[in-house]
Structure formats: structure tokens, C-alpha cells
Amino acid sequence: MATATHLYGFKTSYTSLSRRASYYQSLLSQPRLDVAVSVASVSGHCTILNGSSCRGRVLRVSAGQGNIDVLERSDTENQGSQGLANELTCVMKFGGSSVASAERMREVADLILSFPEERPVIVLSAMGKTTNKLLLAGEKAVSCGVSNASDIEELTFVKELHLKTVDELGVERSIIAAHLEKLEQLLKGIAMMKELTLRTKDFLVSFGECMSTRIFAAYLNKMDVKARQYDAFDLGFITTDEFTNAEILEATYPAVAKRLHGDWISDPAIPVVTGFLGKGWRTCAVTTLGRGGSDLTATTIGKALGLQEIQVWKDVDGVLTCDPNIYPRAEPVPYLTFEEAAELAYFGAQVLHPQSMRPAREGDIPVRVKNSYNPNAPGTLITRTRDMSKAVLTSIVLKRNVTMLDIVSTRMLGQYGFLAKVFSIFEDLGISVDVVATSEVSISLTLDPSKLWSRELIQQELDHVVEELEKIAVVNLLQHRSIISLIGNVLRSSLILEKVFHVFRSNGVNVQMISQGASKVNISLIVNDSEAEQCVRALHSAFFESDLSELVWEYRSENGSVAALQS
Numbered sequence: 236m237a238t239a240t241h242l243y244g245f246k247t248s249y250t251s252l253s254r255r256a257s258y259y260q261s262l263l264s265q266p267r268l269d270v271a272v273s274v275a276s277v278s279g280h281c282t283i284l285n286g287s288s289c290r291g292r293v294l295r296v297s298a299g300q301g302n303i304d305v306l307e308r309s310d311t312e313n314q315g316s317q318g319l320a321n322e323l324t325c326v327m328k329f330g331g332s333s334v335a336s337a338e339r340m341r342e343v344a345d346l347i348l349s350f351p352e353e354r355p356v357i358v359l360s361a362m363g364k365t366t367n368k369l370l371l372a373g374e375k376a377v378s379c380g381v382s383n384a385s386d387i388e389e390l391t392f393v394k395e396l397h398l399k400t401v402d403e404l405g406v407e408r409s410i411i412a413a414h415l416e417k418l419e420q421l422l423k424g425i426a427m428m429k430e431l432t433l434r435t436k437d438f439l440v441s442f443g444e445c446m447s448t449r450i451f452a453a454y455l456n457k458m459d460v461k462a463r464q465y466d467a468f469d470l471g472f473i474t475t476d477e478f479t480n481a482e483i484l485e486a487t488y489p490a491v492a493k494r495l496h497g498d499w500i501s502d503p504a505i506p507v508v509t510g511f512l513g514k515g516w517r518t519c520a521v522t523t524l525g526r527g528g529s530d531l532t533a534t535t536i537g538k539a540l541g542l543q544e545i546q547v548w549k550d551v552d553g554v555l556t557c558d559p560n561i562y563p564r565a566e567p568v569p570y571l572t573f574e575e576a577a578e579l580a581y582f583g584a585q586v587l588h589p590q591s592m593r594p595a596r597e598g599d600i601p602v603r604v605k606n607s608y609n610p611n612a613p614g615t616l617i618t619r620t621r622d623m624s625k626a627v628l629t630s631i632v633l634k635r636n637v638t639m640l641d642i643v644s645t646r647m648l649g650q651y652g653f654l655a656k657v658f659s660i661f662e663d664l665g666i667s668v669d670v671v672a673t674s675e676v677s678i679s680l681t682l683d684p685s686k687l688w689s690r691e692l693i694q695q696e697l698d699h700v701v702e703e704l705e706k707i708a709v710v711n712l713l714q715h716r717s718i719i720s721l722i723g724n725v726l727r728s729s730l731i732l733e734k735v736f737h738v739f740r741s742n743g744v745n746v747q748m749i750s751q752g753a754s755k756v757n758i759s760l761i762v763n764d765s766e767a768e769q770c771v772r773a774l775h776s777a778f779f780e781s782d783l784s785e786l787v788w789e790y791r792s793e794n795g796s797v798a799a800l801q802s
């Protein structure tokens with residue numbers, strides 16, 4: 236092992252010497268420079284000028300001229316690494332549909348190995364529909380009695396699926412035997428207690444990801460590809476204690492970077508990480524990030540390690556122009572911005588977790604959505620910016636079963652007092668609002684259903700909201716509504732809306748509320764649930780299957796300027 240020291244030109248964006256000094260202090264406190272380098276490259280504070288590999292212990296950083304300083308490092312601890320060329324390069328997340336069986340796991344392993352230039356972190360979801368089955372098993376356990384818990388149909392299904400998979404892949408059953416045993420014990424516990432709390436639900440579903448990752452890592456090892464399994468809750472994913480919908484806390488980033496980096500450098504092996512899971516910071520119990528949360532696990536790791544790319548592998552050719560279950564002729568969208576993708580996810584496109592774009596945007600790391608069943612399809616590339624000069628409508632998203640409130644002031648309060656009071660009621664009750672339209676004396680809004688997760692709560696919460704609002708307003712509660720969100724270039728909103736209203740009128744549909752906020756990418760329309768799918772199909776035909784250029788041309792002539800069309 237070499238013990239030479241090396242000097243590097245070290246460029247920092249901090250111009251003040253005192254800021255630089257305190258920044259270097261933090262670098263020096265890192266046990267190893269590879270951690271410091273990745274922290275630095277993520278936050279964008281510094282770059283290593285000569286582009287060389289920089290691992291080992293930071294000895295000294297001394298201020299030089301301008302904002303270029305000299306960094307001295309030692310190779311003493313440079314165990315087994317060949318420099319940045321051997322860093323982990325990307326994160327590849329495979330959803331449940333991609334790892335639903337032994338055959339699928341084999342294909343995913345082949346797919347990973349077909350990118351020899353990549354050194355990926357792998358994030359996996361539970362196999363197939365395991366999460367749904369586990370939740371159903373938990374619900375049945377509440378009322379089936381302890382003696383029947385072992386025979387719950389969904390438990391048998393989960394056991395058989397996982398045992399069949401290990402057998403077919405030729406890995407040891409012992410890899411998951413303890414988890415299957417513990418899962419059965421847990422269901423007996425639920426049966427005994429006759430209750431399934433949110434905390435227990437999270438622990439229960441965690442078995443899915445814990446088993447899929449163990450099986451897959453064991454299979455890679457069997458194929459002589461060195462892999463190491465990680466449970467996210469032991470890896471450093473620290474979250475709030477909001478069971479079933481936990482938020483990732485900032486402390487996660489350095490913790491995950493340190494652990495994955497440290498292990499990779501001391502003993503390189505492909506990390507295989509459980510998606511979806513975390514550890515509550517107060518309770519230290521297993522938490523989950525909301526359904527579909529493995530996307531968020533992947534983008535969090537991408538940001539933590541400052542990786543080159545985040546890939547999310549699904550069962551569709553990328554983000555599509557609308558939900559293919561509503562309209563099978565939906566087509567892949569080749570490029571999206573983080574903002575468009577976030578808006579699309581937030582307004583209900585199942586393909587991405589609503590919060591998953593945040594870490595990617597903060598770390599400015601491109602996200603590629605690909606199809607594990609059709610790897611040659613180009614997929615969707617999501618980046619900070621894209622060419623919007625030709626963009627009109629990008630995608631149509633539908634969120635069903637939304638509750639809408641029409642709130643009309645009784646004029647006991649002035650306008651500003653009225654709005655403030657209405658929103659303070661929502662804040663006090665912890666309910667999020669999705670879409671809002673206001674006039675001087677009335678507000679129409681929709682409630683975020685993710686906060687109204689459990690059936691019992693819905694009615695209770697709604698009753699309470701209405702009761703509170705009725706103290707200052709006349710309230711009309713409208714249920715079974717849908718939000719149709721048009722993600723696109725809002726600079727062309729007149730063109731979009733002209734076409735939308737033409738389509739709605741031809742289909743005899745009345746829009747009950749419309750909102751085009753400050754967001755440059757989204758127009759939301761509220762219609763009855765019963766009319767929503769028909770509207771999405773008609774809008775898709777109008778925007779994506781007919782030639783828009785004629786309309787664009789008319790619009791351009793009317794506005795008399797080409798510039799009006801360019802963002």
C-alpha cells in the first residue's frame with residue numbers, strides 16, 4: 236500500500252476566506268477524502284482541478300490564490316481503489332413488475348451485466364404484488380383468530396412465490412427462511428391483538444423488499460458478481476415517524492453516502508438496497524415512504540452519492556402521454572423537466588412517486604425511465620431543462636375520486652380575512668389542498684386524498700372540515716370528482732384551453748373548476764368521475780393523434796409574433 240502524498244489544485248465556489256476555512260474544516264473532519272469529494276461535488280462547492288482520482292485521507296487544505304487552494308492527500312488508506320474511474324456510477328431501480336419472478340430476476344441480472352461500464356447501486360421493490368398481498372394478509376389477520384393466521388391465503392401465496400423463486404434461481408432457501416418465519420409470527424401477533432396499526436403495517440410490508448433484495452443479491456453472488464444486500468433502515472434512511480407516508484430527513488444523505496462509499500472502497504460489491512423503507516428518527520421503527528416509494532429511495536441514493544444518472548426501470552416504455560390503462564394508445568414522452576415530472580407524479584401518474592423528483596432536482600442528476608421488458612426502447616429522460624420551443628401538451632394525468640369544496644363567504648369577514656381563515660382551518664386539521672380557484676367571496680378547492688388515507692378517517696375529517704368552515708361560510712361538499720391535469724407549456728395556455736373546451740363541448744362535458752397556477756407546466760380541470768376517462772381519451776386523440784401544427788399556425792398568425800410561441 237502506497238504512502239505517498241499528493242497535491243491537488245482545489246477550486247471552491249466560496250470566495251470568502253472564512254467560508255472556505257470553515258468548509259475545509261468540514262472536509263478535514265471526514266475520515267476519508269472520497270467522502271469529502273462526493274459531498275463536495277453534490278453540493279457544488281468545489282471541484283478537483285486536475286481531474287485526478289482523489290481518495291485517501293485529506294491531510295491539509297491551504298488557501299491559495301483567488302479561490303483555488305491546494306489540497307494535500309495521502310494514499311495511505313487508498314485500499315483497493317483505482318480512483319474516480321472506479322466510483323459507483325449510477326443507481327438502477329427495478330419496480331415490482333420487473334422482479335416479479337425468478338425468470339424476471341434473471342433477466343434483470345442480465346440487463347445489469349449488459350452495462351459493463353456501469354458500477355450501479357441497485358434498488359429493488361418487493362416482488363410483483365407482494366406489498367398488496369401482505370397488506371391484505373394483515374387485514375385478514377385482524378379478524379381471523381390466532382389459530383387461523385398461518386393459513387391466510389395471502390401468506391401462503393407470498394411464501395410460495397418466494398420459495399419457488401429461490402429454488403428456481405438455485406440459491407439457498409436459508410436466505411429468506413428467517414423472514415418467512417418471522418412474517419408468520421407477526422401475522423399471529425396481529426391476530427392476537429386484533430388490530431393493525433400503521434406502524435405494524437409498515438413493518439409487515441417491509442418483508443417484501445427485505446426478501447426480494449436478499450434473493451437478488453444471493454443470485455448475483457451465485458453468478459460470481461459480487462453483491463451486498465442492504466436494508467434501507469440500517470443503511471441510514473432516516474425518516475419522520477409518519478408511518479405509511481414517512482418523509483426522508485436530511486441526515487439521510489451523508490449517512491447513506493458514507494456507508495455505501497465506505498463499503499464500496501474497502502470491499503467493492505454491487506449494493507442491492509431495499510426500496511420504499513426507512514427508519515423513524517424518534518421511534519427507530521421501520522417506516523415506509525408511501526406507495527411506489529422505491530423511486531424515492533433511488534433518487535435519494537443518487538443525490539447522496541452524486542451519481543451520474545438515476546435509472547428507474549418499469550414495465551412501460553417510459554413516462555407516457557397518459558395512463559395506458561385508460562388509453563392504450565398512449566405514447567412515450569422522450570424528454571421531461573424535473574418540474575414537469577414532479578407535477579405529473581403529484582397529480583396522480585402512478586409511474587413516478589410524487590416526491591421522487593425532489594432529490595434528483597436538488598442534486599441535478601438526470602433520471603431515465605426505462606422499460607425492463609423492452610430495454611432497447613429509449614425511455615424518458617428527465618433533466619433540469621429541455622427545449623420547449625415545440626412543446627404544447629406533454630401528458631394528461633387523471634386523479635379520480637377527489638373531494639371538492641365550494642365555500643362561499645357569509646361576508647362576516649373581509650376578503651383577506653376570509654381566505655386566511657379558510658386556509659388556517661385546513662392547516663389546523665392537517666389536510667392538504669390540491670387545486671384552488673378563488674373569487675372575492677368564494678373559494679373552490681379539492682382536497683388531497685393522500686391525507687385521507689383510511690376510510691374511517693375520511694368521513695370524520697370531512698365532517699369536521701365542513702363543521703369548521705360553516706362557521707364563516709356556506710359550504711357545498713362535492714364528492715366523486717376527478718382532476719384532469721394537463722402537463723405542458725403553459726405559455727401556450729390559450730391554445731391548449733381553446734382545444735380543451737372544444738373537446739369538452741363536443742363530448743357534452745361541463746368543467747366544474749379550472750386552475751392554472753403560477754406553475755408553468757400545469758392546467759387542472761375538475762369534472763365528474765363518471766365523465767373523466769372519456770374526457771382523457773378524447774383529449775388524447777385531439778392533442779396527440781391530430782396535427783397540431785395547423786392550430787399552432789393559426790395561433791401564431793393571431794398573435795402576430797413567433798416569439799409568443801417560444802418559451
Ligand SMILES: Nc1ncnc2c1ncn2[C@@H]1O[C@H](COP(=O)(O)OP(=O)(O)O)[C@@H](O)[C@H]1O
Binds near residue numbers: 330360550560585
Ligand atoms: N403517464 C403514465 N406513464 C407511464 N405509466 C403510467 C402512467 N400513468 C399510469 N401509469 C402506470 O404506471 C405503471 C408503472 O408504475 P409502477 O407500477 O409504479 O411501476 P414499478 O412498480 O415497475 O415501479 C405502468 O404499468 C402504468 O400502468
Ligand SMILES: N[C@@H](CC(=O)OP(=O)(O)O)C(=O)O
Binds near residue numbers: 330366510
Ligand atoms: N413495494 C412498494 C414500493 C414500490 O415502490 O413498489 P413499485 O416500485 O413496484 O411501485 C409498493 O408496492 O408500493
